[in-house]
Amino acid sequence: MKAVGARLPRYDGVAHVTGQTQYVDDIRVRGTLWTKALRSPHPNAAIKRLDTSKAEALAGVHAVVTHKDVPRNVYGHLEALGIPADEPLLAVDEVRYKGQPIAAVAAIDEDTARDAVDLIEIEYEERPAFFDIRKAMDPDWPNIHQWGPVYPHFGSYNHRRVRKGDIEAAFEQADTIVEGVYRPQAIEHCPIEPQTALVVPEANGRLTIYSCTQAMYFSMGVVAAHLQWPLNKLKFVGGTVGGGFGGKVDTASETISALLALKAKRPVKWRWTREEEFLVSSTRAPWHMELADAVTSDGWILGRRMTTLHDAGAYARFSPYGVTKHAFHHTGAYTIPNVHFDGFVVFSNRVPTTAMRGFGVTSVSFAVETHMNRIAEVLGIDPLQLRLKNANRIGDTTPNRVVLKDPSTVPVVLAAADRVGYDLPDEYKSMTNERRTGDLLPEHLVAQLGGPEPASNGGGR
Amino acid sequence: MRLTVNGEQRDLHSPPLTSLLAALREELDITSPKAGCHQGGCGACTVLVEGEARRSCLLPLAAVDGATITTLEGLGAADDLSPVQAAFDEHYAAQCGFCTSGFIMAATALIDRTPKANREEILAGLSGHVCRCTGYIKIVSAVEAAVGSPA
DSSP states (O other), X not given: OTTTXXXXXXXXXXXXXXXXXXXXXXXXXXXXXXXXXXXXXSSSEEEEEEEOHHHHHSTTXXXXXXXXXXXXXXXXXXXXXXXXXXXXXXXXXXEOSTTOEXXXXXXXXXXXXXXXXXXXXXXXXXXXXXXXXXXXXXXXXXXXXXXXXXXXXXXXXXXXXXXESOHHHHXXXXXXXXXXXXXXXXXXXXXXXXOEEEEEEOTTSOEEEEEOOSOHHHHHHHHHHHHTOOGGGEEEEOOOOSOOTTTTSSOOSHHHHHHHHHHHTSOEEEEOOHHHHXXXXXXXXXXXXXEEEEEOTTSOEEXXXXXXXXXXXXXXXXXXXXXXXXXXXXXXTBOOSEEEEEEEEEEOSSOOEEOOSSTTHHXXXXXXXXXXXXXXXXXXXXXXXXXXXXXXXXXXXXXXXXXXXXXXXXXXXXXXXXXXXXXOOHHHHXXXXXXXXXXXXXXXXXXXXXXXXXXXXXXXX | OEEEETTEEEEXXXXXXXXXXXXXXXXXXXXXXXXXXXXXXXXXXXXXETTEEEEGGGOBGGGGTTOEEEOGGGSOOTTSOOHHHHHHHXXXXXXXXXXXXXXXXXXXXXXXXXXXXXXXXXXXXXXXOOOSSSOHHHHHHHHHHHHHXXX
């Protein structure tokens, strides 16, 4: 543990400050072609006709690919975790978000590739676009997605469920019900390095793929699945990422570049423009969270009902995983013995959403902490005292029935209060995260300290 | 066209409207100036033109014919860092490193022009450069340290 508290030099610091760090766009391979994609200008449309022949005939164009060139076009990022495939690599007969790729061109330079994309003939039949996920349960919400308005594969349910304790009894016992709706919005990760891939066909039949991905093994699996190739024919080179923040977890540029490289039999580079980064790269999701807490006048939270709508955009990608994490954290750093949580992954016509710094958890932390302040205000109780009283302690259980061994809420709240000179009564200042006893173990918390109830995967009641 | 790049005379054959950024990267293989936005918005492509910090993505070659250009490769090497480079390394001002080249070039020009730059002048000198990882506090601290160090 010599590193703890020590100021160690960054292993890559000198390379960064001398310009020697090699990002994907800095790698030079003789004969590299450049890529541009035909992307949908509409958020929802049928594709009536697609003709790439004029683009193929343009001088300087070496390859054009459409869905017909993809050995396995529809694949899901989390198929290995049981989340089925739903997203085409290149659109077939419809587009569901603005910027969705339909075809791609590899040419001698970026200008030629752009000219070739302009020569692709395509006809759309526009459809109304849907963005307000609060209306997803309305009868007139169309099936944007083949699975319906929401992701349907949480076990036998169409939403992630958490049930614990007796929520009806908690609401009957409550002195007050405190409600709140919280709606954090999408954020673009905006790495300074745009999405970039360089794919080099090797003489031994393999592909070398230089990638800016944050998730090398995801990307290997995704490329191998689309190509229907064994992993040992793919050599991935990565690890140098010019900013990611979750935005470079989705495999965005490698597979299409690989298809073009195979068809053109030449190295292919695809470097997205800043406009593509903003319009097409996945973002953090917009969330809609409704909370209702059953509370007592002296500041105990007896129960929480919560419904979350997560905007997945046009395809599932990692969203079901994000909502599961969200569900497990829906009481935040606090112990609430009775909970009733439903989380829906809603499909819309926005660009698919993805991880960003605390996938699924930052949204619920924002809602929970804001709601704690609201409860304190309604009850006329000090907001830190409310937090300390309900804070997780050793032996408490989380909504998904993990028994806590070393929760840090109490020491963290006390340290924060101390740093800003926030005065607390002595009985609060002397709190620790030790097991509940005495005043901190009221009747409603006694039952849950008997140990974990039978584990639930969220599929049961 | 001819440029003096990092002390060396170089003849260029790219078309006259090629951006200085593309000419440096694609023709001369000088890759420290980065293509972050191609529209002057992020600062990652910043180089020194006659000692002044300029966005190389917005400069056509024809506009800089004959000029003296300095990129990050032309400052100090690994065993001979300039005060700004050393300060960026020591103060953890480079995380992913993609914006670093632009920041160091802007800071170098600023200190050259204003050797005793105060915090406000540093903030003004670096404005328009975007960093998404490190945050700006460490970058500004590094430049403050470089201002205080002997050149």
